[in-house]
Amino acid sequence: MHETTPPRRPGEAVFAVFLLIVSLVLLQQAYAIAGFSSLSSAGVFPMLAAATMVGSIIAVLWQLRKAPAPADEGTEGRLARFSRQILPPTVIVFLALTVAYMLALERVGFLISSLAFLFLSIWYLYRRNPLLIAAISVGALAVIYVVFRYVFSVLLP
Amino acid sequence: MQESALSYFLMSWLDPSLLLLTAVGTLAGVYIGAIPGLSVTMAVSILISFTFTWETNDALALMAGVFMGGVYGGSRTAILLNIPGAPSAIATALDGFPLAQRGEAGQAIGVTTIVSGIGGFIGIAALALGAPLLSEFSLLFAPRDYLLLAIMGILLVASLSGESLAKGVFAGALGVAIGMVGLDPMTAEGRFTFGTTALLGGISYVAVMIGMFGVAEALAQLHFLHIEPIKQKLSRIVPDWRIVLKFLPLSLRTSLIGVVIGALPGTGGDIAALMAYDHAKRSVKKPTRPFGQGAYEGLVAPEAANNAAVGGAYIPMLTLGIPGDAVTAVIIGALFIHGLRPGPNLLIETPHLFWFTVGTLTLANIFMVIFGLTGVRIFTRIVECPKGILLPLIVVLSIVGTYAIQNSVTDVYWMLGFGVLGYFMKMYGYQVGPVILGIILGPLMDLSYRRAMISVQDSVPTFFWEFLVNPISLVLTLAVILLLLNQTPLWPKRRAAVEQQT
Numbered sequence: 178m179h180e181t182t183p184p185r186r187p188g189e190a191v192f193a194v195f196l197l198i199v200s201l202v203l204l205q206q207a208y209a210i211a212g213f214s215s216l217s218s219a220g221v222f223p224m225l226a227a228a229t230m231v232g233s234i235i236a237v238l239w240q241l242r243k244a245p246a247p248a249d250e251g252t253e254g255r256l257a258r259f260s261r262q263i264l265p266p267t268v269i270v271f272l273a274l275t276v277a278y279m280l281a282l283e284r285v286g287f288l289i290s291s292l293a294f295l296f297l298s299i300w301y302l303y304r305r306n307p308l309l310i311a312a313i314s315v316g317a318l319a320v321i322y323v324v325f326r327y328v329f330s331v332l333l334p
Numbered sequence: 335m336q337e338s339a340l341s342y343f344l345m346s347w348l349d350p351s352l353l354l355l356t357a358v359g360t361l362a363g364v365y366i367g368a369i370p371g372l373s374v375t376m377a378v379s380i381l382i383s384f385t386f387t388w389e390t391n392d393a394l395a396l397m398a399g400v401f402m403g404g405v406y407g408g409s410r411t412a413i414l415l416n417i418p419g420a421p422s423a424i425a426t427a428l429d430g431f432p433l434a435q436r437g438e439a440g441q442a443i444g445v446t447t448i449v450s451g452i453g454g455f456i457g458i459a460a461l462a463l464g465a466p467l468l469s470e471f472s473l474l475f476a477p478r479d480y481l482l483l484a485i486m487g488i489l490l491v492a493s494l495s496g497e498s499l500a501k502g503v504f505a506g507a508l509g510v511a512i513g514m515v516g517l518d519p520m521t522a523e524g525r526f527t528f529g530t531t532a533l534l535g536g537i538s539y540v541a542v543m544i545g546m547f548g549v550a551e552a553l554a555q556l557h558f559l560h561i562e563p564i565k566q567k568l569s570r571i572v573p574d575w576r577i578v579l580k581f582l583p584l585s586l587r588t589s590l591i592g593v594v595i596g597a598l599p600g601t602g603g604d605i606a607a608l609m610a611y612d613h614a615k616r617s618v619k620k621p622t623r624p625f626g627q628g629a630y631e632g633l634v635a636p637e638a639a640n641n642a643a644v645g646g647a648y649i650p651m652l653t654l655g656i657p658g659d660a661v662t663a664v665i666i667g668a669l670f671i672h673g674l675r676p677g678p679n680l681l682i683e684t685p686h687l688f689w690f691t692v693g694t695l696t697l698a699n700i701f702m703v704i705f706g707l708t709g710v711r712i713f714t715r716i717v718e719c720p721k722g723i724l725l726p727l728i729v730v731l732s733i734v735g736t737y738a739i740q741n742s743v744t745d746v747y748w749m750l751g752f753g754v755l756g757y758f759m760k761m762y763g764y765q766v767g768p769v770i771l772g773i774i775l776g777p778l779m780d781l782s783y784r785r786a787m788i789s790v791q792d793s794v795p796t797f798f799w800e801f802l803v804n805p806i807s808l809v810l811t812l813a814v815i816l817l818l819l820n821q822t823p824l825w826p827k828r829r830a831a832v833e834q835q836t
Binding site for chain 2: 186188189192193196203206207210211215216217218219220221222223225226227229230233234236237240262263264265267268271272275276278279282283287291294295298299302303304313317318321325
């Protein structure tokens with residue numbers, strides 16, 4: 178695991194820079210807690226944690242600089258590789274369905290939103306006869322509902 | 335005292351409902367571990383949110399079963415499909431799958447089951463004997479020692495599991511920062527709250543866990559949606575006792591490796607299994623077959639070690655409050671929810687909890703062997719559950735589970751946010767394990783650091799001097815320094831130079 182510099186993944190540097198910005202914001206926030214007023218104040222450890230984040234992400238960026246860059250393929254080629262390796266359409270669609278499900282949860286209730294989510298996402302991922310998918314969704318939801326409502330006595334949204 | 339220990343030990347054996355819960359947990363664990371895409375960490379994270387209204391013992395029995403069964407279950411798919419169902423079964427696939435290709439799958443699973451059972455018992459024995467000793471010893475620990483232990487745990491995970499130390503350290507520090515969010519327990523100042531009251535209560539760590547281990551994992555699995563596994567035939571599971579006896583010494587040795595690696599803060603079954611495999615490769619001169627081509631040695635070693643690591647991982651968790659691996663980090667979260675404080679006082683104040691855990695783990699280990707040797711047909715059916723159905727179900731469970739903790743939709747937003755972050759971290763080679771360890775250890779580190787600093791009246795020289803003059807602190811400091819040096823470019827160069835000379 179020493180000195181292994183895997184080839185740079187598409188978007189890796191952007192992600193690292195994003196994490197660096199997050200770390201810097203956290204460091205500023207940590208400083209705002211108590212500054213350098215005392216070495217045992219509430220703010221010291223958050224500052225240490227945020228500073229470690231900043232330091233380590235700079236190290237990541239430094240290593241990334243040495244990583245072999247892929248052949249220049251232009252913006253379009255890079256986007257295509259990003260979509261293939263990091264964020265394929267399947268993930269985007271599934272994530273969109275998940276977000277929609279979460280937003281619908283409060284408005285239309287657990288049963289309807291879960292049923293719709295299960296049906297649509299299984300249909301999208303599994304691509305079989307809709308009737309079969311509907312049966313699977315209803316069956317699975319029934320099991321989840323009974324188990325969690327009665328065995329775990331959990332409050333469902 | 336001894337009698338009461340025994341009665342607590344036998345509690346889950348004699349109470350029908352606890353017995354049933356342990357059995358159900360173990361059975362579920364075997365399947366969860368076996369199904370690629372479902373991990374024990376994921377299952378335990380989601381289970382916390384469903385069981386927090388239960389009696390503590392009930393919840394612990396279920397989780398102990400899932401943990402024990404899950405570590406074993408991963409070996410099944412590793413042998414049959416060459417897909418490790420869990421990280422701890424990565425080493426198992428190296429020789430397990432070639433064995434299945436030779437038509438010895440039933441044999442291999444049989445031997446694996448018995449050896450896992452042996453490893454499990456050794457781990458539990460080490461827990462029963464070692465934890466009380468360590469617990470007494472840990473009373474000598476000063477706050478700075480806890481700080482060092484926690485740093486060591488995060489560094490170990492960070493250096494061993496990721497692709498670079500920097501990424502691992504970042505993930506650990508991120509976890510620590512997340513753990514700090516909310517009101518400071520000592521001064522009640524808001525930290526990382528960005529001026530909003532919504533963050534005063536902190537971010538629910540269960541939400542982060544479910545996001546990172548549930549949703550992030552489900553999203554990552556979408557990349558492998560259409561990979562059809564190559565199936566191997568499996569008719570019956572028969573353990574060949576001659577093979578088991580022949581490799582008993584090896585399995586005992588690797589069990590000890592498992593216990594030690596499991597007990598080190600931060601490292602668990604996955605690393606124990608890889609180290610045990612390595613040990614077998616180096617110590618066995620004449621294997622039954624060359625390693626990688628179906629050597630039983632290569633199957634026995636990691637499987638004994640990863641189950642022994644379960645008991646080992648409980649040792650620092652129950653005695654020091656420092657999790658032995660990612661699963662025990664999640665289980666500590668569960669103990670917090672049930673109002674328990676794992677640490678040196680746990681064995682003194684609540685010895686029943688300790689002996690109950692030992693008893694339940696033993697029971698789960700027995701169930702694991704029973705379930706391991708039976709139920710082949712249903713097993714292959716369940717494992718073949720298509721990912722297209724499985725992944726949406728994981729998402730529904732993650733969302734319901736997160737909501738259930740405090741009936742809060744905000745928690746669900748956090749969960750999903752950390753799920754997306756965890757997904758990108760996985761894609762770019764950052765491990766999520768250190769994040770969870772950081773969240774659990776962060777508050778402990780903060781408190782230990784400040785206690786240590788206050789005790790020396792904020793004097794920096796005295797603070798660092800104490801690390802060097804106290805024997806326990808000195809050993810731990812050296813361990814941390816060694817861990818860091820081990821990862822710098824200097825070390826391999828030096829080692830290469832030494833190797834060249836000899």
